Amino acid sequence: MKQKRAHNFSAGPAALPLEVLQKAQEELVDYQGAGASIIEMSHRGPEYTEVDRQARERLSRLLGLGDDYEILFYQGGASLQFLMVPYNFNTGKTADYINTGTWSKKAIKEAKVFGDVHIAFSSEDSNFNRVPGDEELNFSGKGEYVHFTSNNTIFGTQFRNEPASDGLPLACDASSDFLSRPVDINRYGVLYAGAQKNAGPAGLTIVILRKDMLEKARSENVSSMLSYPTQVGTLFNTPPVFGVYIFNYVLEWIESKGGLEAMDRLNQQKAGILYDEIDRDDFYAGTADKASRSLMNVTFRLKDEALEKTFIEESKKAGMSGLKGHRSVGGMRASIYNACPQASVEALVEFMQEFRRTHG
Structure with missing residues (x-):
């Protein structure tokens, strides 16, 4: 029986490429002749290890990542990263935040738990109907990084280019426009995105970290799960296997489209x-x-x-x-x-x- 697909305009979890869904459907019960689903196998086994490797390589190609970047696959959504970024990089220090909507405000709230937050710009007085021009940004002069939300799902606004950052590394919540366009990746110290908009199912968060930023990460009295250095180069805990599996196929689909x-x-x-x-x-x-x-x-x-x-x-x-x-x-x-x-x-x-x- 032919399936009827709706015109899906959901904000997230959102539409996935039909080709990806069909491939996952075919492999769900028996992954490439292994006799079991990918979500029934060890995350340390050869099948998932190869999926993980492919996803990292494809993402690196698409974004032009060099050896100076690390890729992490997390759970917890962008909301956990609102906490993890300041936990690692702003404890007892100052960071500049650009406030362009609900998700920016949530990130600011978490950052204030760990250090000082300087608001470099806010469009709250106009109900978040716009993002700033570079000339409107007012930096603290002592920030560790500049945080922004690249696309604002609720209010329908977007940075079409990276904002000025006063020479500081950018920290970006790119959840809702991740992989939708090229970015100047060298501007970013940390870029993170929940997968459920453009990249895969809910449950996977992609975190990209520049190594010189990692060197500045908090090292004393740290929580293992919240520490970026703990996670780099390891499978510290079970990754979101199904999310990475779908993400890998979405990356393949993007490459096939150009x-x-x-x-x-x-x-x-x-x-x-x-x-x-x-x-x-x-x-x-x-x-x-x-x-x-x-x-x-x-x-x-x-x-x-x-x-x-x-x-x-x-x-x-x-x-x-x-x-x-x-x-x-x-x-x-x-x-x-x-x-x-x-x-x-x-x-x-x-x-x-x-x-x-x-x-x-």
Whole structure:
């Protein structure tokens, strides 16, 4: 029986490439003739060891990582990294944080437990509708690193380039635009991302650490599980095996499509189609400042907000899921990560046009 797939605009866990899901489906019961699933085998056995090796090599190729970087596969999501970054690098010191939304605020809250936090910029007074220009950043002059959230899922804003950092290493929560475009990796001391947006299933967090940053990590009175140096080069505890397994296939899929440059072109094209429809007239209205608009999470409202519930209900009937905005802000949000096909974006635009015709 042919399966019916929805047009999936979920903000996360989000759509995965169909080819990856189908490959995992084929291998779930019997992984490559081993007679067992990859999630039933030892994480120290040859099967998982090879998956882990492939994932690290593919990620290194895609991001252009040199020997001066380490890759860690964690659990706990980006939320655990909000704690781990300052625990390792800011105990009793100062760090600069750029506040552009809910996740930035959560990171700031955790950082304040371990050291001083200087807010280099905040857009909270405009309901986080934009990210700053470099000229707006006001650094402390004594920070250990500059932390930012590269894409803000709730408010639909994104840094299209790395922000200025006063010569300091960047620490970045890249959860919702990880692997969607090339990055200037040498600017980063630490880059981390929950996999469940662009890279794999919930439960895996990828952490990339520059070795000179690792040398500065806290070394006294440390928790083994929270210490980055403890984790480097070891399987200190059981890794998120299934997450790494899917991640490896997602990386393979990205490479087959042409790498991060190709992903960026596709994502710009998809977002352009959708933003053009939003900007066509005043029936729909984007919520983010145009210069800060995200290519991953397109947030918008209806001129008549009373119609938004109807929009969500009718979109579901039309085979679309995940379009309801975050509960804290309302409205609509179309998350169009790497694996969201352009055909789904085009279907959404057609629905929006018909909805305008019948309700405008």
